[in-house]
Amino acid sequence: MDTMNLLETQKLTRHFGGITAVDDVNFSLKDGEIRALIGPNGAGKTTFVSLVTGRIEASSGRISFAHEDITHLPAHKRIARGMGYTFQITSIFPDLDCFENVHLAAQRNFEGPARKLYSFTRMILEQVGLNTYRTDIAGDLAYGHQRLLEIAMGLAQRPKLLILDEPTQGLAGGEIKDFMHLIREVSDRTTILLIEHNMDVVMSLAEKITVMDQGKIIAEGTPEEIQANEAVQTAYLGG
Ligand SMILES: Nc1ncnc2c1ncn2[C@@H]1O[C@H](COP(=O)(O)OP(=O)(O)O)[C@@H](O)[C@H]1O
Ligand SMILES: [Mg+2]
Structure with a gap:
């Protein structure tokens, strides 16, 4: 393992019935990267x-985080080791106020x-x-503010690694x-x-981009390299 890497996966695979949603993925993320x-x-x-x-179990393969094999570690122990995340599905407590959500x-x-x-x-x-x-009350906030609250909840865990799944979905320009x-x-x-669909956000924030298609990594590189990559254009950016 490269000691500069905070996160690494080796041959990571997950099947759902007949579907291979993640297929033999070797991925690595350096400490400090976006x-x-x-x-x-x-x-x-x-x-x-x-x-x-750790929300779901791997069918096969390995995951290491901060130099430790976490493949079979439960989700709460991964959080304790410094993983924070917000998911596509809103995960706030709607009946509590903002402060209480972040405090929790x-x-x-x-x-x-x-x-x-x-x-x-x-x-x-x-x-x-x-x-x-x-x-x-969190449930009464405007949608954009609910998304920010989720990010606040992710940050409140003081993570080494913050994972955001489509954080700008539904947000206005400002x-x-x-x-x-x-x-x-x-x-x-x-x-x-x-994880982000808005290409302006991706191209201006990311130092490096990983492209997945059909469970596999099909390209990886700087924003410039990815924009110039033909396989990516075909699979994703619409020719
Ligand atoms: N819990 C699940 N049960 C069955 N199939 C799933 C489940 N989660 C995801 N899939 C399937 O796995 C594939 C990858 O889905 P997903 O990881 O949600 O893709 P993405 O986030 O890139 O849109 C899709 O074909 C999806 O239908
Ligand atoms: Mg998704």
């Missing part, structure tokens, strides 16, 4: 990150006195721009700008793996 994972619908992106985070997420990985947890929660809310909404700014800011401390 990586985008792209590909058409059904390519296997969500399944791949579900395997990485922060608690999962926090050692220290309650007042520190409190100020840490406030800091995260500030960082994502939700401080003024802290006493608003909100997408705020999102990009936020990711740049947190990327100083956190390695980012971003």
Whole structure:
């Protein structure tokens, strides 16, 4: 294993009945990188990150994170080791207010006195721009703010690696700008793996892009290389 890599998968595979959603994937992510994972619908992106985070079990293959084999580690232990994530499906607690949502997420990985947890929660809310909404019930927030709240909950886990599955889906233009700014800011401390459909976001944020199609990695490279890649154009960018 390359010691610079925070995350590595070897021959990672997941079947669903007759479908191979993730097919023999060798993937590696360097500490400190901002990586985008792209590909058409059904390519296997969500399944791949579900395997990485431990939401589902691999059919075969290996996953290592921060120099440890985590293939069979339960999801909560992966969180404890520094994996944070937000998923395509909204994962906020709709009946709690913003502060309570972030506070709960922060608690999962926090050692220290309650007042520190409190100020840490406030800091995260500030960082994502939700401080003024802290006493608003999460379920009543505008959609864009709910997505930001999810990111806040991911950040509250103080992850080494933050995985975001289509975070800008449904966001308005201005909100997408705020999102990009936020990711740049947190990327100083956190390695980012971003599944994203918005090509402007991908091309301006990612240092490197991995392209999946039909369960396999079909290309990997810088934004310039990916834009110039013919296989990618055919499979994804529409010729
Ligand atoms: N829980 C599941 N049960 C059965 N098939 C699934 C399940 N999750 C995903 N799949 C299938 O696996 C393939 C990859 O899906 P997914 O990982 O969601 O792709 P993406 O996120 O790239 O759109 C698709 O064919 C999808 O229908
Ligand atoms: Mg998906």
